[in-house]
Amino acid sequence: MPVLPQPTRRERQREATYDEIVRVSTQLLTDGAELSLRAVASRMGMTAPALYRYVANYQELVDLVAFELDKAATQDFMAAAESYLEDDPAARLCAACVAFRRWALTRPREFALVFANPIGSEDSERRELLTLSTSGHYFTDLLYQIWELYQFPYPALDDLDPIVRDAVLDPLIPAKADHIEPEDRGILWIYMRSWSALYGVVTLESTGHCDPRVIESAALFRATMLDWLEPLGLGAETERLTAVLDAELARDRSQR
Amino acid sequence: MPVLPQPTRRERQREATYDEIVRVSTQLLTDGAELSLRAVASRMGMTAPALYRYVANYQELVDLVAFELDKAATQDFMAAAESYLEDDPAARLCAACVAFRRWALTRPREFALVFANPIGSEDSERRELLTLSTSGHYFTDLLYQIWELYQFPYPALDDLDPIVRDAVLDPLIPAKADHIEPEDRGILWIYMRSWSALYGVVTLESTGHCDPRVIESAALFRATMLDWLEPLGLGAETERLTAVLDAELARDRSQR
DNA sequence: CATCTTGGTTAACACCATTCACGGTAAACG
DNA sequence: CGTTTACCGTGAATGGTGTTAACCAAGATG
DSSP: OOOOOSSOOOHHHHHHHHHHHHHHHHHHHHTTOOOOHHHHHTTTSSOGGGGEEEEEEEEHHHHHHHHHHHHHHHHHHHHHHHHHHTTHHHHHHHHHHHHHHHHEEEEEEHHHHHSSSOOOOOOOHHHHHHHHOOHHHHHHHHHHHHHHHHHHOOOGGGGGGHHHHHHHHHOOOSSTTTSSSSSGGGGHHHHHHHHHHHHHHHHHHHHHHSSSSHHHHHHHHHHHHHHHTGGTTTTGHHHHHHHHHHHHHHHHHHHH | OOOOOOOEEEEHHHHHHHHHHHHHHHHHHTTTTOHHHHHOOOOOOOOGGGGGGOOOOHHHHHHHHHHHHHHHHHHHHHHTTTTTTTOOHHHHHHHHHHHHHHHHOOHHHHHHHHHHHHTTOOHHHHHHHOOOOOOOOHHHHHHHHHHHHHHOOOOOGSSHHHHHHHHHHSSSSSSTTTOOOGTTHHHHHHHHHHHHHHHHHHHHHHTTSHHHHHHHHHHHHHHHHTTTGGGTTTTTGHHHHHHHHHHHHHHHHOOO
16 A cells, blocks of 8 residues: 655655755754754755744754764764774774764763753653664674673573563663564663663763863773673673773874 | 951842842752743842843853752752661662662752753863862762771772872862872772762663663662672672662652 | 942843744646 | 645744843942
């Protein structure tokens, strides 16, 4: 029944301006300007009310841009990871995490928009969009690859809090979980735990609620990362991965 | 030279309205309304421009309110802690952390204002205010009390990254450090590390970037807390403190 | 008493999101 | 092909925001 032959001219036009809205919005942010409907419209040579033909309200625009920023940032993370071989997911994860931190430090406004944007627990609309987060999928995937290689221990379903069990079986967070066997979903618990640790340091640093010298030295971030090597079965590779971490962090400092 | 005999009538008046501004502002927030100069002024029976006689701009008002909210929240944490004996700082820390989480979950807007409010690294004005944060002082003090009792290991100054060493010797973060001997300042490193872990979970939960069921179950928070018992020399008391944690968390659930 | 400082006012500017009534134009349909 | 309809933009208006400038009255000060 659903026939979608070819997008009609009008549909193409609509999608084009839709894309332009997102493009201009992100551009606006990276230019250091405020994100506002008026500013976006004005840059497109339109008036603000016209944008309401494309987004329901301001918040929707913000969410849209957040999604797009996340997608673009993930490309960065992937690029950083690809400095290392495909069969070395541990090194790739280290590089990706450093890239994540770098992004959070160089673009604090964008970081806050994507990762500190408050989401009401009842707001199912925005929850769904959050679930699609590209970076979340990428990081879970990296973690899964590490597990395939190193078989780090994870809790059995029965050992999990029943509510958490439901949560890992049918996750409402961004996670590429479809290809993980239900019995192995305890891996997602490890993901949440490690993610919350990484999130803590990086948010602390990005928002500046941290001694500037601690940020400069990256010591807190580094220590947190090292703490998580053992639980991910990477204890034997500590030396090698520390080198990877330090190399990536050094690249940061020289760039700044 | 500096003579301050008694505050003149005008000075008292000024301070009174100043206090009222802060009081009305926090009230506004807890009422669920937006914090705006106009709203504050209107509630005080004044006009917005008058407020500029007291605060330089909107951001300064926000910082002022953030400071005040933090102070009030700390009173909550202390009250929760006082359910346990003064000579049991470990139990008190657990209770305070749960209270911290509870506050972050019930008042996400206030939490974001205080703990996710971005602070530029060059903005020394706001940095100073941050350094005075009441909650930070309280938590460092609790941690120090635990150290006095349990003597958990901490890095020697020489083992610290030189930059971090400077940071713990002359901290730019909220920390009650004056009474800690310089050689013992490695304790502050433990503080930063444990704080960043706690901060990660709580921020994740408060902003909603987390599966709602994980929040409901408090499993992530609980696991993070338990992980930090060992490094704080509380490994032998795991059972007792787990009970404390669960009791406090249970009180949360019943209240909601 | 005259002067100056302080703390408030009103008016105005430049933004912001959002709604509504309208019009033109391009697609869709008979 | 002509007519209708749906879409996409407009301008105008509403009510909100922070912020500045000119002004003014009352209290403090010489």
